[in-house]
Amino acid sequence: MKKSFLFLLFIVSLSALFLFFITKKLEDAKPEVVVVLKELDTQYWKIVEAGAKKGFRDFGIDGKVIAPSSKSAQEDQGKILNEILNEKPDVLVVAPVNSYKYKSILEKFVDNKIPVLLLDTNIPLENKSSYIGTDNYELGRKAGALLASELQPGDEVALIAGISADPVSGDRLRGAKSSLEAVGIKSVTEKVDLPNESSRIKKAIREVLQHHPNVKGVFATSDIMALSALEELEKQGYKIPVIGTDGTTEMVELVEEGELSSTVAQNPYDMGYLSAQAAMNVAKGKNVDTIIDSGVDYIIKGNGNERLTFLKKILK
Template sequence: MKKKLIVPLALIVFTMAFTSFTVWFLMKQDKPKIMIVAQRLDIEYWKIFKSGAEKALQDFNIDGKVIAPESIYPISNQPNMLKKVLTQHPDALIVAPVDEEVTIPVLMEYKKKNIPVLLVSRDIEWEYKTAFIGPDHYALGEMSGKLLGSMLQPGDQVAIIFGVVDDQAMIDRTNGAKKVLENIGIEVVAERSGYDHLANPTPVMGSILQSYPNIKGVIATSDRLALEALGALEKEGVKIPVIGTDGIIKMIEIVGEERVEATIAQNPYDMGYLSVVQAQKAIEGDSTEKIVDSGIDILTGDNAQDKLNFLKKLLR
């Protein structure tokens, strides 16, 4: 008579746990790894971007993380962060470059290792980039100019408040707006940088008002600049249109409150999501689009609430 083989319960439990761990480990090893380096994560625009990127990572079962330097200006540690990320051997890199001159040498190290590099938000002249995902900043400026121009008359005076002086995105937005305004006979009497050395808004609207008391409108190349300008104008009892360019919650609320008639909004959530989609394509060897436009919207009292509800739910 054959004896029955009795397997200890502890051995069965151990075997099952070991098998589960092995399956989990192999599945994790099979996941592509995408590292995403933003410009910063301490302001709403980039928090929205982060939400979009993380949703795509989750939807496509991708191992990845969104990180950013602790400081952005005057000296960003983004190049050092990129060097550290490289040691983690990602399958693709998504980066919002801060400084073209110091960033490109580090990105060349990714090129040497055949790691696809995708740029977001700000494009730079680098022939080896896999793709750029973001808005057309010149077109954004043009749309800002058209929107403000639709509220004014030829001969009116306006101001443009822009961000960091050497940021190409800010330069493109300013130039696009100026072209449209000048073509319809509206005079740009003031162009001022409204950021300090840490890329935070500083008061400039007050001095513009003193120099040009008859000013009829303002375009700001970021919503934080627009909000600072609007606050200064309201303090002086001056009600003129102020056009922002981001579409953050506070600016949308102001549109809903009819403190401004309309503003321009980007789609940083879509930018984050689409960048991961394109990175996955690059990893899998599929063709990627060289430029992916993440879109620009005009927000008015008619559609502001829908955008506001989406963002509040997103950042809750």
């Protein structure tokens, strides 16, 4: 009896030890997270990438960031997503290029029990785990209010925007218009469905000035557009406020140099970092907020230097 008891005790102890090591191994295993961005050719997305990679290191994630070329993003992001679906990562984080074109692909991830977190661009995807990014209507509203603060009721402004059907550009445009109209600023023209191409934006600005020479300000749904608009306005002899939305280094530098009085800024680094944190929590089976707002900052002369130092450091 004594020998049987000791043998049984040995088996139980051995089983407990085995379970401990198996559980420990599972706990130590790094979740595989793939972050798919719209592109990596511009500063904004490089900042998002830097934030995500810092999150990978801090939260112990086996992660990678990939993106199509900006010139072929519409076609290539779908190919990338299908390849990742076959790899079966633990979590997918994605900034969809096309809100409707890739919805069906993302639904396949959900059907295959792969959690999907949306980054930067929120689309009506059922059963997504979370949206991490900017409240783009609020961003537009704040940008519009900032532009209005430099003008007078009755002044005319121009609005330039990306694809109007895109939820990011569309929400920003609606937000800006709501603030401007609330204080009697007239949006005399909207140039929409513009690509982030300098030549196209400058042409649009020339058309604005041709038909509306009394325009007193410009709102743009991205910094790339704002910078090109500002360059063309100065070339045409106009010294008027131009408000962008991203807070890239060039825009912040113009504010600090006094070329622009102010701008608004997203927090793309935080966006990437928070997406990694949310992915880790989802991989562990924890609940995360359905919306994780990365915030919007006002940039005025004097408060941009710290931001510039940080951005230049991570962009080296």
